[in-house]
Amino acid sequence: MNASASNLNGNIDPGRIEALVRMAIANALGQTGHITHSSTSNPPESAGVYTPKLVVSISARHIHLTDEHVEKLFGKGKKLTPEKGLYQDGFFAAAETVMIVGPRRRMIPNVRVLGPTRKASQVELAFTDTISLGIDAPVRHSGDIKGTPGCVLVGPAGAVELHEGVIRAARHVHINPRDCSYYGVKNGDFMALKVKSDQCSVTFDDLLVREDSNAKLEVHIDTDEGNACDLDHATSIELKRQEPCKCHDHH
DSSP states (O other): OOOOSSOTTSOOOHHHHHHHHHHHHHTOOSOOOSEEEEEEEOOOOOTTOOOOOEEEEEEOSEEEOOHHHHHHHHOTTOOOOEEEEOSSTTOEEEEEEEEEEOGGGOEEEEEEEEESOOSSOEEEEOHHHHHHHTOOOOEEOTTOOTTOOOEEEEOSSOEEEESSOEEEEOOEEEEOHHHHHHHTOOTTOEEEEEEEESSOOEEEEEEEEEEOTTOOOEEEEEHHHHHHTTGGGEEEEEEEEOOOOGGGTTO
């Protein structure tokens, strides 16, 4: 991935970077967390019968960075500072935040960086975020960024232009082999999540199964989806296997 201290038109200079950073500080309006709300579902457990502990989490807008981009944005030799551990072991919300700049200088300040660092930088947004930035970001699974739009990231020490990497993260479920066996699914399958509440009930299809031996059972949906199902007031949550069909050929 190529990066520079220029904007999408190749003309951000240090003075402009400083102005953008000051504007971000003065207009600190963005969400700063990754997990904004979690809801758990614990079915009654019969004697001797295993029942998984299901957690459904709303994942707010956030950014994954490479080591190189961390240094360009926050200073030479800089490492991410863990601030809060996430539900999945080994992952954390960092103290560091950056500003995302889209076309025509539209921007979202104070977007949280998640760690650890990755091989490629990636920006994960909700649909309403992409509208605000003026970026036509596709729905993709994490890591699948080829051919996606880019943006400019601005930090206290400099700016980085991403030529690709802005996505709307597809809903998915982190799951371990034991829980895969319980639900009758395997890595790469799809599941459905039904969220019931007094005001509205929503079923989300096409949750990608991401199996890992160290994973805790957790569904990730974005802020738009969390608001749509009123997750804060859910009365019950059900996760089940989704039968395969031809409509998944494009995944």
